[in-house]
Amino acid sequence: MKKLKVKDLWFSYSKTPVLKEINFSADKNDFVVVVGPNGSGKTTLIKCINKILNHKNGLVQVDNISTKSMSQNEIARTIGYVPQRGYYTFTTTIFDIVLMGRKPYAGWKPTETDLQKTSAILEELNLGDIAMRNMHQLSGGQGQLSIIGRALNQEPDILLLDEPTSSLDIKHQIEVLNVLKGLTKKGMLVILAIHDLNLALRYCNKIIMMKEGEIFTQGGLEVINEKTVEAVYEIKVDLIKHNNDIIVIPKTNNH
Template sequence: MITRIAERLFPSGRGRALPGAVAPGDPLAEASELVVRLGGREVLAGVSLTARAGEVLALVGPNGAGKSTLLAALAADLPADEGVVRVCGRPTTAWPARELALRRAMLPQSAALSFPFAVEDVVRMGRAPWAGTALEDDDDRIVREAMASTEVGEFAARPFSALSGGERARVALARVLAQRAPLLLLDEPTAALDLRHQELVLRVCRERAAAGDAVVVVLHDLGLAGAYADRVAVLRGGVVAAEGAPAGVFTGELLTEVYRQPVEVFPHPRTGAPVVAPVRG
C-alpha cells in the first residue's frame, strides 16, 4: 500500500534530478518581501528571511505573529500574495512537486491519518519522493535510523492511531527525517512532548544542522530556542521584529514589548545561553 501511495504522490520517479551537494552557509530557503493574506487579513507583511545550510533557525513570537504562516510559505504549502520564496535557489513555483519534496520536508503542527497504518509504514511514507531513484535501495536503513533517532522503534508495529499525542509527534518527526531533504521545516515539534523528548528533538535538529541541513523550527519555548538555535527570528504582527544570535536578540526590553509580558533574561550559569523567565511576584 505504501508503494502505491508513493506512486500516486510522485509519479515518474525515474530520471528525476536529485539534490546536489550543499556547502555550509548556502541559502536553502529565502523569503523576499513576502506578503501572505488569509481571510482578508495580512498575516505576513513584507518578511525577508534566509535559512542557511548548517544552521538551526528558530521562529519565535506570540500567538498570531505569523510563524506558522511563514513556515508554510517556505514549504510552498501557502502561496505568496506578494514577494517570492526560493528553495535551493529557485522559486518554489518553479519546482515540480516531486522535485520540491526531495529538497524540503515539512512537519505540520498536527498529524492525522485516516487509515490504521503501522508506525513503521508511516515513517516509510517519508521515502515516497525517492521511489524510482538510485537511492531507493537505502529505504530500509534510513527508516530504521529515523525511528531510532526519535525513539519510536520499539512500537514500530503498533497502529499510529493507538499512540499518544507525544508518540504521534515523534513518529511524524521520524517521517520527516526519513525524507532526507536538506531543508527541514518543523512547526512546533516539541508542543506535545515531555521534557526528555523536547530535548531529544532539539538535539536531532542540531545533529541535522551539523550534517549540513538547514533547519527552521517554530518554537514557543524561548529557553529551547536560546539553547539550541544558531539564529532566532522574533515575529510580531506579521513582520520580523529582530533577527540574529539568541544572545544578542533575546533582551528583556524586546521580549517584554513583543510578548506584552514583563520578562527577564539572564545567562545560564554553565553554558551562557540566554534563559528567559517571566517576571513574577
C-alpha cells in the same frame, strides 16, 4: 550546499495581509527558531516556505531557485515538513508512516532502497522496537518522532517544524530538540516555530521574532532581551545568566 532565501514575502488569506514584507536567509547547519505570540504568523510563514500556501508577492528561493518553479515532488525532496501535532487516531503503523516519506521518490511500490532507508531512520530515531505499533498507541514523544522520521525519509536539505515540542513533557522536548540539533550538525537547515524562549536560546543560532505578521527583529541570541520580549509579548521579563546560558524569567506578582 543549500541556502534558503525569503525576499519581500507577503501573504493574505483574505484581504488583510497576514505576512508583510518578510525577509531573511538561512544556510545549511543553521538552527533557526521562529518565535512570537499566537497569531503572529509563524505557521503561515512555514507553510509559505513549503509551498503549502502560495505566496502572492515576493520570493522563496532555495539555492537561488524560486520554489514557484519547483514541482511538489521537488519541494518534498528538498524541504521536509512536520506540521503542528494533531491527534493520531489512525491505525497506520509507525513503519508505514515513515515509509510514506519515500513517496516523492517512489513509483507505485517501494523499492528495496526505500525499505532500507525507512529501517535506518527507525533505528536512528530509536523507533525500531515499536515500528509495528499503530500511531494511536504511541506517546506524544514517539508520535512526534515518527512524523519527524517521515519528513527525514524525504531526504530533505531543509526541515521545517511547527511547534514540535508544544505538547511534550520536558524530557521529550529535549529529546526532540537533541535529534534536531544532531541533524543541523550533519548539514541540515532546521527551522522551527517554538514558544519556549529558554529552549529556543539553548538550541538555536538564529532567531526570527514575529509580531503581527512582520519580522519584529532577527539575528543571533541577543534578539531575545527585556525590550524585545516586552514589545512583542507585552509582558515584562528578567534575563539572568546561568553558566553560559541566558534565562528568561517572566516577572509576576505571585510571591
